[in-house]
Amino acid sequence: MHERVSLRDYAALLDRYLRPYGPRVALLALFIFTGIGLRLAYPQVVRFFIDTARDGGAKEDLIWAAGVYLAIGLARQFVFLGGSYLGQDVGWRVTNTMRGDLADHCLRLDMGFHNEHTPGELVERVDGDTTTLSNFFSQFSAQVVGSFFLLLGVLTLVWREDWRMGAALSVFTLVSFAVINLTRSVAVPYYAAEREGFSRLFGFLEERLSGIEDVRTNGAVGFVLDRFFRVNRDAYGRVVRSETMGAALRSVIGILFAGGHALALGMGIWLYQDGIFTIGAVYLIFEYTTMLRFPLYQISEQINDLQRATAGLKRIEALYRIRPRIVDGDGEIPSGPLSVEFDDVSFDYFPGSPVLRGVSLRLEAGRTLGLLGRTGGGKTTLTRLLFRFYDVAAGQICLGGQPLPELSLRSLRQRVGMVTQDVQVFPATVRENLALFDEEVDDVAMLAALDSLGLSGWFHTLPDGLDTAITAGGLSAGESQLLAFARVFLSDPGVVILDEPSSRLDPATERQIDHAVRELLRGRTGIVIAHHLATVRRVDDIVIFDAGRVLEQGSRETLASDSKSRFSQLLSAGLEEYTA
Template sequence: MGKKKGLNATRDYYAMLSRYLLPQKKPLIGLALLLFTTIGLQLVNPQIIRYFIDTAQSDKALEPLYYAAAVFIGFSLIQQLVSVIATYAGENLAWRTTNRLRGDLAEHCLKLDMSFHKSNTSGSIIERVDGDVNALANFFSSFIIHLAGNLLLMLGIIILLFRENVLVGAGMLLFVAFAVYVIQWIRKFAVPVWAKWRQVNAEFYGFIGEHLEGTEDTRANGATGFVMNRFYSLLRRMLPLRRKAFLGFSSMWITTIVVFALGNAMAFAISAYLWKAGSISIGTVYLIFYYTELLAKPIEKIRTQIEDLQKADASLLRIRELLATRPRIEDGPGAELPAGPLSVELDNVTFGYDDDPTLKEIDLRLEPGKVLGLLGRTGSGKTTLARLLLRFYDPQQGSIKLGGTDIRSCTLPQLRSKVALVTQNIEILQGSVRDNLTFYDERISDEAIALVLRELGLGGWYASLPEGLDTPLASGGGSLSAGEAQLLAFARVFLTDPGVVILDEASSRLDPLTEYRLEQAVGKLLTNRSCIIIAHRLATVQRADQIVIMEEGRIVEAGSRTKLASDPDSRFSRMLAAGLEEVTA
């Protein structure tokens, strides 16, 4: 089991390297050359110091010492310069690769269906896309190159020590083997704990994100105490995991210090023995100590690389799980939907988010260009029906057709270009007015946008914008009134020119002028389009050609608006007679 898990991890790392790092061959080769240059300079400099010490003891001329000092200083400066350039190149490479991975993860999340986004909080997804990718930054920037470079540095030191004396080389070889074994042995205890920590951390950020967004509701309902209780409960879960992870890393750090101390003691003992025997000079004693200290550097680097690999193990697992998540809603073969207003047909449709059906055996037909008023209490299934038309979900039973074509045979982009949904909660993105209206579709001209805004009665608002369509809007639409946000949502629909519009009418009360502007805009919106209105007011229902009343996931009444209104026994007629202002109360 352990071998299989390790094999899978190795395969995952190789897949990541192949996809994101190896295509950047030039930066990789440049970084490798810089690191190998640094290694060469690190191996040469102590040889110069050894020469300096032995020459100084021999009472020879001072001129060679001046040359040796100048060469040493020059090489040291070059080494520092190369190290700085290598660090910059490594960070640049890391940001390129991780940003590409972030982009792929974000795009993948956007392609996943609503069931995924309902079961994962926005904070948890952000932690996956950003936090877990950050943990892979070192792996992408230089892990393989640094690991190879440090191993090469250790190998070079061992070879040079063997060249000085076989006993010294053998002793240091044993020291390196022992150090690597001990560090690798300790590593296996920290990886599972780190994985659990990353999971709880994602839950924590998801919780924070949710409740920051809902601060107003939390305060209004007096739920601050409950939120804080959950907050501290998550912290209590995080603390022991964080403590264990920290202890795991601390044990590696302490073990490394002990191992280095043993290495220095071994170097001291061997050097003292060989110098007393007259086999080596004082300069060589210094060389052995310097190389022993230098050995600590690649071992320490490997230790920190392994720590990063521990974090990367957990993060890579979570990233792999996310990328392995497949959308339940797949593109159809690509059947074309006709232009113009589309008919809407639901045949024996049953759907439930879980085992309990939300919609039950729904049969419905709307002719092209007609308006359907959809009424019902909260929870009756009105919004669910709208989501099915956009294929946010697929029904467990039955079929849905637009213009006589089963929507499951269309590609998702094509379907959603023909069906537009205007919800009660208008999402305003942080960006320009243009970006909020076109959703970054550069094919839509500024002239077309201005024409639509004037047609919807927003000409004065548009003229007042200080930077025109480049005027920035705050996230959430804080700079817009409720009516302006609703009219901007209508403008989005006009610009895409769909064949079917689903309007979830805003239930909030607006001032008379805004009400009038919205009524005018709705009239224009319904022209030459099929429309389903999830209605909240009787005034809006009067526009409908057909009426459907839903209750507990079933259609309990359907028919022509005029016929139902004239039938005193119909539910719709009783609503009109009662003069209900809000029809979904």
């Protein structure tokens, strides 16, 4: 069941986003009403010219009327250009603001939301739906509002000529508005389905393109193309149905106008034959009747965009109604290394499928912890909970002695830094990648970070220094991780999480990474998800995970010297076999 969007919803949307641009909106309104006045004056000048010429009036009066006609024509073009520019300017300013608000809202939603929605679907929501609304702000509001007042002006002037003609055209206009109002809700399901089809198509493309290497190496190109044709065919069918509905609505308006035009022309001839109208008055009614075509056509055209705007607005409102389950705290985290404590923590992504069960551990400030365990044992989940991407189902996590729910998310994520194996490199300059587009980070701090991490040699190979443009494909795995180390170093966190930084690297790069890791962990609390013996030798404490439980924990030296400990047995058997 598709709910209808009320006029109050549209008014609230207009007020919220147009209010900051009040002067521009006021100027746009001035252009709109000036244009309406000029259009209504056109037939009056022509009627004066016709009646004056028919009655043998002065030549000077005819020349004067022709001059006014020409001046009105030139003024209309100026007003049209100014109104078009202001309409587009206001429309795009408003929708860019809306796009920013929606993107900010999505970025603040929980990870569970992002796991349920593909990036392509969110791009369609943030960009596609707001682009649809841009026409509502830039054209629909101006043109339909302007068309309404043009209709009102035409009817008022027709009533002045003859009340019977005015009454007939008024009834026709009311019937037309009633029909148009009824069609508002007819096409919404079709346009909503069209946007949903595009959302699925873009989501499908994003997922397949991001995994293009796996698709090719596994010979799945044909299968992907088959799925693409199915998704594309579904989107095509939705577009055909929505466009057909739009064409049907336009036809309805066209038929209405033809009937109204015939009515007005017939009554004009009748009143002329009765001696009530002059030839000029008949022309005036005919021209005003013809003029009705423009607002009715504009409304019939823009009604399609209103339906699309309705569908887009409903989808945007549905997205806004999704609220983050993570409630922000207000506590601030002090500087320096921080202690980390998990107290009987349990967690599951889906009910009935526990990932962590009764996990308890404590890491003192300034020490480094090595997390060991098989893939899927819960190590990565542990780090996600420390960032508070999710809230625990039971138990409590404390950072620096403070429960995570009491801390502000901004402070938490500033004081905890993480380097993963899959580093996100943006197609931008080295400066923008290091500072993550934060213009307040100065070059001196960036250069100092690179030097401290032993990256000066790499930096000097860059042709344009910090202004060198880089992409993900243009950096090796080692260079990408070094870049990530510098990012974390710049933020100066109290806790650093490393997901096996030396994994799958050549010996030379591994030595460079090892130096960077030592510098990054100096004076900070560290958590390392370990897969190699060399990494384990670097840590102070060990925790071994298995199936979401802590099997063993203690200082590395104590566990290594105890032949009965699981860690000592792993060292003897080979750590790589256990962590595979």
